[in-house]
Amino acid sequence: MNPNQTVEDESQPSNSTVARRIQRLSLHLTPLPPLQPSPQLNMLTCAKASKLEVDHGPLSSYMRGKHREIQEKIFEFFNSRPDLQTPIEISMDEHRELCMRQLMGLVREAKIKPFRYVVEDPAKYFAITEAVGSVDMSLGIKFGVQYSLWGGSVLNLGTKKHRDKYFEGIDNLDYPGCFAMTELHHGSNVQGLQTTATFDPITDEFIIDTPNDGAIKWWIGNAAVHGKFATVFARLILPTHDSKGVSDMGVHAFIVPIRDLKTHQTLPGIEIHDCGHKVGLNGVDNGALRFSSVRIPRDNLLNRFGDVSRDGKYTSSLPTINKRFAATLGELVGGRVGLAYASVGVLKISVTIAVRYSLLRQQFGPPKQPEVYILDYQSHQHKLMPMLASTYAFHFATQYLVEKYSEMKKTHDEQLVGDVHALSAGLKSYVTSYTAKSLSACREACGGHGYAAVNQFGSLRNDHDIFQTFEGDNTVLLQQVAGDLLKQYKDKFQGGPLSVTWNYLRESMNTYLSQPNPVTARWESTDHLRDPKFQLDAFRYRTSRLLQSVAARLRKHSKTLGSFGAWNRCLNHLLTLAESHIESVILAKFIDAVQNCPDARSRAALKLVCDLYALDRIWKDIGTYRNVDYVAPNKAKAIHKLTEYLSFQVRNIAGELIDAFDLPPYVTRAPIAMQSEAYAQYTQRVGF
Ligand SMILES: Cc1cc2nc3c(=O)[nH]c(=O)nc-3n(C[C@H](O)[C@H](O)[C@H](O)COP(=O)(O)OP(=O)(O)OC[C@H]3O[C@@H](n4cnc5c(N)ncnc54)[C@H](O)[C@@H]3O)c2cc1C
DSSP: OOTTOOHHHHHSOOSHHHHHHHHHHHGGGSOOOOSOOOHHHHHHHOTTOOOOOOOHHHHHHHHHOSOHHHHHHHHHHHHTOGGGSOOSSOOHHHHHHHHHHHHHIIIIISOOOOTTHHHHOHHHHHHHHHHHHHHOHHHHHHHHIIIIIIIHHHHHHSOHHHHHHHHHHHHTTSSOEEEEOOBSSOSSOGGGOOOEEEEETTTTEEEEEOOSGGGSEEEEETTTTTOSEEEEEEEEEEEOSSSSOEEEEEEEEEEEEOBOTTTOOBOTTEEEEEOOOOSSOTTSOEEEEEESSEEEEGGGBOOSSOEEOTTSOEEOSSOSHHHHHHHHHHTTHHHHHHHHHHHHHHHHHHHHHHHHHHTTOEEOOSTTSOOEEGGGSHHHHHHHHHHHHHHHHHHHHHHHHHHHHHHHHHHOOHHHHHHHHHHHHHHHHHHHHHHHHHHHHHHHHTGGGGGSGGGSHHHHHHHHHGGGTTTSOHHHHHHHHHHHHHHHHHHHHTTOOOOGGGTHHHHHHHHTTSOOOTTGGGOOOHHHHTOHHHHHHHHHHHHHHHHHHHHHHHHHHHHHHHHHHHHHHTHHHHHHHHHHHHHHHHHHHHHHHHHHOOSHHHHHHHHHHHHHHHHHHHHHTHHHHHHTTSSOHHHHHHHHHHHHHHHHHHHHTHHHHHHTTOOOHHHHTOGGGSOHHHHHHHHHHTTO
């Protein structure tokens, strides 16, 4: 609006330009159009395409899992409390306070008590996390810091005495806490941490110290404002009677009170600083902690994997520092599982906003005919439909991860522990990297309106971005997956067992590594390309080759460079191997999910989406398959053509597919994803 206009002027279009713009905008204010392609493009794209019939109801109930009820309760609570909804524009301090009030409201008013589910029913716990994160991602992370990180460390690394003492206070938020692992100089390299916890046998206490500035605990969520306790990771130092005088037992976890429970004053010997304004997640108060001779009782050692007796003797059921360290970190994978799961939630939101808008927005068209919906442009389908297919694929893969994690928590089966560790590392890194890229692609797919803060992409992108780094940097985590694959590969040749997810390597080494079959390399019928066996074989063939070739390269280079140097020389190869393996797991789980779907129409829709996921991935990596003649030139062309056709078919049911996600507040707050009324309010808000 022209700022010189008077109030009276505002009710009338003041000139023809404004009138034209209003007329133009009103084109977008019609109700959400039926989900048919623009007829003219329908003909252009594929004359014979027949639309699948799919009903989002049964599909949605198949997707949802069993914990929808508690999610609904959370949404209802926040819907009924506008004072607890995060406004678009909010200062960091206000956001932090609001976030704490949201958390308090959730626990004390809505009576959602999540803590026991962390161990007893992780699937329910993750469903709560997802719902909470979709109210405000800062809230989801603050919730995760309290229950997965601070609470999870007490439950998983401590013993009964810790559970008895802290459970209730953590659950009802009387004891807000932090997880203080990262230091200024060491993030990914946790074994390099320098904070010390020295046992004093005279007073029966540990003394916590920050030996230098590089050892200041940094980025600690909940530390800057609200936390009263911290689980501090520090090197356990024991006095000895030898010439050294002390012995370093490696990194252990300790409960350290940081603020007074009543006055909230910072306790003596502790300095707390604020990490300040961040790129996103500003509802979370990240802080830095320095300890100077802070004394804590011996009981505050979280002693599940290692203990110190009254006379200063160390005991552990695990024989080496490395084994204890692995067991400690192994217990913390829950946070990683939660992030992978939550990241799929963010991807669903982002894809839903972009697809809904693309079904609403019209631009250009053939002469003298209505403009076409932007989702009918092949380029737009190419941007969004494989992404929609990937979202479905990741949904089932992370559901599988949660199932395996829950099973692991019940059985503590050693092999399962290793499997879940590698799978959670792989899926967390693969999914969060994919979602981060997709958020930008979705913003761009919504043109200029995607850039308005009210339409969510900015906050989603900024808040989600760090998912790639915390709970383990993605590049570092993928290396753990590669390392695990190589270990399995080596074990296989020594006759060892293969863990569940890796099982396919058993056959693949024999079957897939023989020369590609020149006959099947030429098969190009649609039935063959849509056969799950062909798709899975192709994924696994690629992983097996990468595994075999990188193993050979590592062997060769380690002779001259040593193992560290050889690993670095092959690092990109190793990362590709890890991603390829994770894609194989994702596809296998998607295929299972299609086959297990009880509703015929939903199954047909899922099969279509699964085929698009598989063939799009193969097409994106077609060079690899062509290089070794796994796929002949004509077959490559057929894959490309079929991928485009499937994208078009998925476009035809895109509305139902996104509705089946059944998404809560974030989407309904993005006017461009909504029906005309919300869109109209949006345009009014900016002054029309
Ligand atoms: C908002 C936020 C909240 C956080 N909350 C907490 C918290 O509550 N508690 C806590 O303890 N920590 C927390 N952290 C810290 C977080 O876990 C670390 O930032 C993370 O582990 C990465 O460590 P770093 O920052 O030291 O990165 P670095 O390890 O220094 O990594 C920097 C870069 O180097 C690369 N790199 C590192 N090592 C390798 C390698 N071996 N091979 C190849 N590339 C490599 C990485 O890929 C990355 O790109 C938080 C961080 C942020 C930003």
